[in-house]
Amino acid sequence: MLDFLPQWFQIFFFSMVPWFEARYVIPFALASGWEWWQALPLSVAGNMLPVPFILLFFHSIEKFLRRYKLWAELMDRLFSYTRKRANDKIERYEFWGLLFFVALPVPFTGAWTGSLIAYLFDLRFFKSLLSIFLGVVIAAGIMTVITLLGIDLFFIYLGVLIVAVLMTIFVVIKLLRIKKSSKRTKP
Numbered sequence: 001m002l003d004f005l006p007q008w009f010q011i012f013f014f015s016m017v018p019w020f021e022a023r024y025v026i027p028f029a030l031a032s033g034w035e036w037w038q039a040l041p042l043s044v045a046g047n048m049l050p051v052p053f054i055l056l057f058f059h060s061i062e063k064f065l066r067r068y069k070l071w072a073e074l075m076d077r078l079f080s081y082t083r084k085r086a087n088d089k090i091e092r093y094e095f096w097g098l099l100f101f102v103a104l105p106v107p108f109t110g111a112w113t114g115s116l117i118a119y120l121f122d123l124r125f126f127k128s129l130l131s132i133f134l135g136v137v138i139a140a141g142i143m144t145v146i147t148l149l150g151i152d153l154f155f156i157y158l159g160v161l162i163v164a165v166l167m168t169i170f171v172v173i174k175l176l177r178i179k180k181s182s183k184r185t186k187p
Contacts, residue, residue: 015046018112022047022140023105027147054115102135107164
């Protein structure tokens with residue numbers, strides 16, 4: 001796809017992309033001939049690069065996007081769903097709740113979503129950054145170990161795909177329920 005770019009840059013770049021992140025780039029890097037001790041820090045660094053910017057500047061991006069009705073409605077639903085789903089865990093456990101949320105190597109639980117949760121719950125910057133970093137390292141470590149144990153990439157990504165489809169269906173159903181309940185409560 002981006003064969004004209006050096007392979008180290010591809011690993012670093014795709015680790016920044018939501019849904020790929022370090023956890024899913026590492027198996028590809030190892031399959032491409034990289035050693036785990038090369039791929040792990042490179043992908044973690046790529047995964048963490050956008051996090052401070054998200055934590056610091058998301059309020060400005062949200063303010064800009066809220067000028068448009070479509071984005072305002074989408075953010076209202078997404079933020080409402082995220083707050084409902086994570087409220088008890090994050091408010092009670094803050095640092096540890098966010099860390100374990102990011103450390104779970106399944107779709108919708110990476111550094112990007114963790115940053116959004118930290119923003120929504122107004123968690124402190126350095127505490128959030130450390131929690132997300134440790135979560136990314138744990139998730140990347142889990143995927144590295146799974147790959148090194150010889151579990152075929154096909155089965156890893158098949159499992160991730162199945163979980164992603166199920167979680168997407170669950171999220172859509174929840175968002176539709178939230179939308180229906182908000183329509184009923186409007187005068």
